[in-house]
Amino acid sequence: MLVEFEEIELARSGDDAAFSRIVSVYRKRILGTISRLIGRPEDVEDVAQDVFLRLYFSLDQLRTAEVFEPWLYRLTVNAAYDYLRRQRRRNESRMSDLSEQQVIMADATAGSRVDLDHQHQRRVRETVDSMLSQVSEDDRILLVLKEVEGLSLKELEQIYHVKENALKVRLFRARQRVMKAYQASEKKIAEARAAKK
Amino acid sequence: MQDDQLQDEKLSPELIALFASYRQALPDREADPQFMPGVWARIEARRKDAWWFGRIARGFVTAAGAICLLIMGAIWLPEHSTASLYTTTYVDVVAEDSGPDDALETL
Numbered sequence: 001m002l003v004e005f006e007e008i009e010l011a012r013s014g015d016d017a018a019f020s021r022i023v024s025v026y027r028k029r030i031l032g033t034i035s036r037l038i039g040r041p042e043d044v045e046d047v048a049q050d051v052f053l054r055l056y057f058s059l060d061q062l063r064t065a066e067v068f069e070p071w072l073y074r075l076t077v078n079a080a081y082d083y084l085r086r087q088r089r090r091n092e093s094r095m096s097d098l099s100e101q102q103v104i105m106a107d108a109t110a111g112s113r114v115d116l117d118h119q120h121q122r123r124v125r126e127t128v129d130s131m132l133s134q135v136s137e138d139d140r141i142l143l144v145l146k147e148v149e150g151l152s153l154k155e156l157e158q159i160y161h162v163k164e165n166a167l168k169v170r171l172f173r174a175r176q177r178v179m180k181a182y183q184a185s186e187k188k189i190a191e192a193r194a195a196k197k
Numbered sequence: 198m199q200d201d202q203l204q205d206e207k208l209s210p211e212l213i214a215l216f217a218s219y220r221q222a223l224p225d226r227e228a229d230p231q232f233m234p235g236v237w238a239r240i241e242a243r244r245k246d247a248w249w250f251g252r253i254a255r256g257f258v259t260a261a262g263a264i265c266l267l268i269m270g271a272i273w274l275p276e277h278s279t280a281s282l283y284t285t286t287y288v289d290v291v292a293e294d295s296g297p298d299d300a301l302e303t304l
Contacts, residue, residue: 023236032225045229053239121222128219147208147216175208182212 002026005065012059019059023052030076037080037144039129040087051079070158077141077159084137127185134181139174146171 002025010018030051035044054075062071132140145151145159153164160167208216 020233020237023233027228027232028225031228032223035223035226036220039223041223044226045232045235048228049232049236049239052236053243056236056240057243121218124215124218124222128215143216147213148220150220179209179212182209182215 001069002029003068005068008059008062008065008068012062012065019056022055026072027052030072033073033076033149034080036148037076037141038083038087039125039132043083047079047083050083051076054079067158070155073145073155073159077145081137081141084140088133088137131178131181131185134185135174135177138170139177142170142174143178 003022007018007021011022027048031044031048034047034051035041038044038047051072055072058075062068132143135143142156145156151159153167156167157164162170207213
């Protein structure tokens with residue numbers, strides 16, 4: 001835990017200063033998690049503010065201070081899930097072009113020697129975002145929490161409020177789907193490159 | 198589904214490497230200086246909305262209570278104001294109102 005239980009209790013009892021201190025301690029981690037969950041840096045702060053807004057108005061529902069971190073993760077997951085669903089509705093039409101955009105971007109940056117590291121990171125972000133956009137929001141969030149954030153099954157159990165076996169099944173299926181999406185995406189990129197030549 | 202089978206279903210090495218690169222490409226980051234004021238602005242906005250909603254809800258409850266009282270009054274008052282009309286019998290009313298007829302009969 002990054003904060004003392006007393007601090008959480010104070011925030012629960014309506015102490016705004018204690019709440020501000022909690023936000024200050026957790027915001028860096030939450031911003032990082034959200035950026036990896038949604039994959040769009042420009043909207044990360046907006047979603048993170050939404051998470052802390054939800055936290056402020058739901059602190060009284062928190063049973064004990066001990067479960068604060070899974071609770072905060074759960075709020076983060078819910079906010080990211082809502083965001084992704086909104087985005088999916090908004091971008092449905094242009095999602096199919098993402099792989100092509102990715103190829104164009106990759107090719108455009110391939111020859112340049114300026115800031116190669118930065119370009120590589122951007123390519124990785126685009127590739128993973130494109131791949132994850134082909135699976136459901138549920139799968140995306142679960143995979144990012146497990147494979148990118150590195151959360152254990154026990155931690156996921158606390159966030160999702162489901163039994164370990166049910167989680168394993170969901171994870172198994174999500175992995176299958178993302179591997180299929182990865183193979184399809186690789187194939188598409190290879191075809192687009194071949195067509196360009 | 199068997200537990201062993203679930204455990205065996207791992208990601209391909211390329212995907213594991215890709216996710217690790219993704220983690221490195223998006224490290225934990227510091228918030229903008231306007232982050233905290235933004236959080237409080239949203240909280241204040243929500244509180245204000247809740248306050249207005251509370252006021253409107255209280256207004257509705259008060260109005261509903263007043264309407265209930267009016268309806269109850271409208272039902273209760275006619276019952277009591279007309280009660281005397283129906284407590285006397287027809288014979289009593291005729292007996293009370295028999296003055297002029299008596300006079301005629303004696304004639």
